[in-house]
Structures are given as structure tokens and as C-alpha cells.
Amino acid sequence: MNIPRKKSEKLIDKNGIRADGRKPDELRPVKLEVGVLGNADGSAYFQQGKNKILAAVYGPQEVHPRHLTIPDRALIRCRYHMAPFSVDERKHPAPSRREIELSKVVRGALEPSVFVEYYPRTSIDIFTEVLQADGGTRCASITTASLALADAGIPMRDLVVACAAGKIDGQLVLDLNDVEDKMGEADMPVALMPNYNAITLLQMDGQLTSKDLEKVLNLALDGCKQLYILQKEALKSKYVAVKEEVKE
Amino acid sequence: MINLPTFYESRQLVTPGDLLAEGNYIAGDNTHKEDDKIYATRVGLVDCERRKISVTALKAFYVPSIGDTVVAKVAEVGVGGWMVDINAPHLAVLRASDVLDRPFRPQKNDLASLFDTGDLLIAKIVAYDRTRDPMLTVREPGLGKVTHGLVVEITPTKIPRVIGRKGSMINMIKKETRCRITLGQNGLILINGKTLEDEQIAAMAIRKIEKEAHTSGLTDRVTEMVRKEKGGVEHTSKEE
Numbered sequence: 001m002n003i004p005r006k007k008s009e010k011l012i013d014k015n016g017i018r019a020d021g022r023k024p025d026e027l028r029p030v031k032l033e034v035g036v037l038g039n040a041d042g043s044a045y046f047q048q049g050k051n052k053i054l055a056a057v058y059g060p061q062e063v064h065p066r067h068l069t070i071p072d073r074a075l076i077r078c079r080y081h082m083a084p085f086s087v088d089e090r091k092h093p094a095p096s097r098r099e100i101e102l103s104k105v106v107r108g109a110l111e112p113s114v115f116v117e118y119y120p121r122t123s124i125d126i127f128t129e130v131l132q133a134d135g136g137t138r139c140a141s142i143t144t145a146s147l148a149l150a151d152a153g154i155p156m157r158d159l160v161v162a163c164a165a166g167k168i169d170g171q172l173v174l175d176l177n178d179v180e181d182k183m184g185e186a187d188m189p190v191a192l193m194p195n196y197n198a199i200t201l202l203q204m205d206g207q208l209t210s211k212d213l214e215k216v217l218n219l220a221l222d223g224c225k226q227l228y229i230l231q232k233e234a235l236k237s238k239y240v241a242v243k244e245e246v247k248e
Numbered sequence: 249m250i251n252l253p254t255f256y257e258s259r260q261l262v263t264p265g266d267l268l269a270e271g272n273y274i275a276g277d278n279t280h281k282e283d284d285k286i287y288a289t290r291v292g293l294v295d296c297e298r299r300k301i302s303v304t305a306l307k308a309f310y311v312p313s314i315g316d317t318v319v320a321k322v323a324e325v326g327v328g329g330w331m332v333d334i335n336a337p338h339l340a341v342l343r344a345s346d347v348l349d350r351p352f353r354p355q356k357n358d359l360a361s362l363f364d365t366g367d368l369l370i371a372k373i374v375a376y377d378r379t380r381d382p383m384l385t386v387r388e389p390g391l392g393k394v395t396h397g398l399v400v401e402i403t404p405t406k407i408p409r410v411i412g413r414k415g416s417m418i419n420m421i422k423k424e425t426r427c428r429i430t431l432g433q434n435g436l437i438l439i440n441g442k443t444l445e446d447e448q449i450a451a452m453a454i455r456k457i458e459k460e461a462h463t464s465g466l467t468d469r470v471t472e473m474v475r476k477e478k479g480g481v482e483h484t485s486k487e488e
Contacts, residue, residue, distance in 0.1 A: 060337040153307035155289035158265030
């Protein structure tokens with residue numbers, strides 16, 4: 001089935017600049033913070049352009065309800081949720097079909113990074129709350145949740161970082177926002193464990209030629225690597241700040 | 249310490265996934281070995297001793313280990329014993345027969361009168377493996393119910409830092425504040441002092457150690473802080 005997409009020439013102007021002023025291979029401005037919540041074992045906050053995402057991690061802890069216990073490894077549970085005020089029109093707070101699916105997607109992207117086999121009969125609960133959404137929230141949730149896991153002191157193979165790339169107005173671009181995602185031709189979210197060079201999530205929506213697919217994938221991977229540097233910095237900043245304070 | 253061709257300097261801050269060393273090394277705490285490559289698995293400081301590379305975690309949770317002394321809280325009074333929160337992923341079990349000298353009869357003995365929900369205990373771990381919940385004992389001198397004192401919680405991996413080299417840090421705090429300090433390997437620290445002020449100074453010192461665990465020259469700074477605080481307390485008491 002081929003649904004013709006409405007073409008809008010405004011996504012990229014004649015100078016190759018996108019509607020929000022970015023170059024095709026530029027990420028949105030990023031702000032990352034770790035340990036923002038007092039009651040959770042680990043937490044992180046991520047701002048990516050207009051996206052605002054909060055993640056909290058509990059565990060490893062006893063599994064409730066009991067019957068979900070896995071005898072030889074930890075159970076990872078994940079909740080992706082959009083706040084009612086995160087979008088233009090109030091979103092019903094109950095988890096929608098899409099949110100349930102994204103919870104599964106986020107969990108699947110993070111699970112390979114955690115040493116689940118070290119902590120049998122426990123659960124690790126991840127909560128990601130989208131406070132404000134502007135496209136690419138699944139990627140942002142993965143990036144944030146991974147930081148929250150590291151902040152909780154849960155042993156991990158690597159941090160997971162996610163970023164999307166796609167095609168709009170016939171051009172390949174990095175880190176699509178909401179409008180670009182909806183009006184564009186294709187969107188491909190990718191999650192990566194940078195030190196292992198392992199992809200833990202690969203999805204695509206729209207249409208791409210096989211040549212473009214490879215280019216878009218590489219673009220997304222580049223974006224992931226850029227974000228990874230910021231992710232590491234955020235994780236260290238808490239301790240670096242104390243170190244500098246002491247030196248004074 | 250020999251300087252080996254690793255990718256990080258000793259005591260450098262690393263994050264999960266950082267490649268620490270490549271080649272013939274042994275993976276120590278909080279590291280993971282995959283095809284001759286050693287990666288960090290937690291945020292922490294790198295240590296390199298001979299061929300062993302490890303990371304001292306700056307945040308972790310407690311994993312029980314046999315022989316550990318822990319400060320624990322009774323979570324549940326059961327039929328044949330207690331379920332005790334030891335700040336680990338699992339609740340620990342303390343059996344009634346461990347506490348009572350005589351044979352235990354559920355009809356006669358009221359367990360809640362011995363240890364009730366919410367009571368603090370100092371206990372020792374006697375059994376633990378990945379298939380069963382940890383088992384506790386209180387039948388050793390120094391163990392048992394806690395009646396008074398102050399409890400401070402820190403990340404369990406920082407307990408060695410609180411102890412210091414050959415106990416230098418903890419002995420200093422004990423001497424300066426005249427408090428009895430029980431270190432639970434699970435990150436809970438019990439402070440017993442003559443006055444509340446003494447206890448609070450000791451607690452402050454411990455919190456400072458936790459916050460600045462990854463910096464050097466800590467013992468001196470903590471000593472300075474404790475002496476200053478103590479001076480302050482004596483000063484105000486004179487004024488009164």
C-alpha cells in the first residue's frame with residue numbers, strides 16, 4: 001500500500017538549513033544531568049531540543065509480584081510514558097498501544113547492556129517519563145535510561161546511546177524532530193553500545209533505497225557517537241565537580 | 249605499583265564500557281573481560297595491581313558475602329523467623345532457632361517480643377548463594393538488637409574508604425568523637441556516642457568521606473573538619 005505523503009518544501013531551505021536552523025548532520029542542543037531524583041536508586045534528565053525526558057531506575061530488588069521471578073537472571077521491566085502535558089493536545093495518561101510498544105523497545109535496547117545473569121531472582125525497574133515531546137523520544141528515552149542505570153550502580157557492559165537519522169525533502173539528515181519525522185520520507189532510530197560497536201536497536205519507518213539506508217545508518221551511528229561523549233561527561237560531572245570543589 | 253601500558257592512569261575516573269586494558273590482564277572488581285580486552289562496568293576509579301585491573305565503584309549496591317557484618321532492619325516477623333532488610337537485592341532470613349537457646353515452638357514463643365518489625369539489628373551473614381536468600385546469625389558477641397545510636401547510610405563500596413589505610417580514618421573519627429562505630433558491610437554505619445553532638449560530628453565526617461571518596465588527602469581534611477566542629481560544639485556549650 002502506498003500512501004502518498006504530503007510534500008512540504010519548507011523542511012530544508014535553499015541553503016540546506018533545516019526549519020529549526022540546523023545543518024543536515026547537526027544534533028539538537030543537548031543538556032544531560034545525572035542523579036536528579038532523590039528517591040530513586042539512579043536517575044537522569046535529558047533535554048534534546050524541545051524534548052524533555054526524565055528517567056529513574058530502581059533495583060536490583062525483590063520481584064513483585066513473586067511469580068515473575070526468573071531463577072537465573074534479573075528481570076528488567078521498563079515503562080515508557082508520556083506525560084499528559086507532553087504534547088499539543090492533552091494525552092490521556094493511561095498507557096496507549098504506542099507507549100506499551102515503546103516500553104518494550106526501550107527495554108530491548110537496554111537489556112543487552114546489563115549483566116542480568118549476575119543478579120538472579122531480582123528485578124530492575126526502569127521508568128522513563130516524557131515531559132515534553134518533539135520527536136525522537138524513544139531514542140532520547142534509551143539514552144536517558146542508560147545513564148540512570150549507570151547512576152544506580154548497576155554493572156553494565158557499556159552505556160547505550162540512541163539517535164535517529166532519516167530522509168526529508170530528499171536529503172539525509174540527523175536527529176529528526178517531530179515535524180521532520182511526520183512530514184519526511186523516512187526515519188531510522190538506532191541504539192548503539194559504542195565500545196562494542198554493537199547495535200541494540202534498529203527500526204525504520206518510511207522508505208529508503210538500499211544505498212540511502214547505509215548512509216542513514218552511518219549518519220545515525222555518528223550521531224550516537226557524538227551523544228556518547230556528552231553522556232560520559234554527564235556521568236562524570238557529578239564527581240568532577242566535587243573534586244574541583246576540594247581543590248579550591 | 250608497576251606502570252603497565254593501560255589506557256588509563258591509576259585512580260582515573262571511568263564510566264561503564266571504557267576500555268581499560270588490552271592484553272594479558274586479569275579482570276578485577278567491576279570490570280569485564282571479553283577477548284583479552286578489559287572494560288569497566290561501573291562508574292569508578294581504576295586500580296592496577298600487578299596484572300589485575302579493577303575499578304573501585306563510586307556507586308553500587310550491596311551484594312551479600314559470607315562473614316560480613318551488616319546493620320539490618322527487621323522487615324517482617326514470620327512464623328519460624330524474621331525477614332530482615334540488609335540493604336541488598338534480597339531480604340535476609342534470621343531463623344528463630346538461631347536466637348532462642350531452647351527448641352523453638354511456634355505456639356509458645358512470641359517472635360515479635362524478641363525482634364519486632366522496624367527493629368535494628370547487627371547481624372552476620374552465614375550463608376548466601378545465588379539460589380537462596382542470605383541467612384543471618386546474631387549468636388556472636390557484638391551482634392544483636394540495636395537500642396540506641398545514629399545510623400548513616402553510604403554506598404557499600406566506600407566502606408573501605410571510611411576505614412582508611414590500616415584503619416587510620418575510622419580510628420581518627422573514633423578517637424576524636426569518642427564514639428563507638430559499627431561498620432556494616434552493607435553500607436549502613438551505626439554510631440554510638442556519649443552525646444548526640446558527638447554522634448552528629450561522626451556522621452558528618454562519614455558523609456564527607458562518602459562525598460569526597462574519590463579525592464586525595466581526605467584523612468587530613470576530615471580530621472580538620474572534625475576538630476573544627478568539635479571546637480564549635482565546646483564553644484557553644486561554654487556560652488550556655
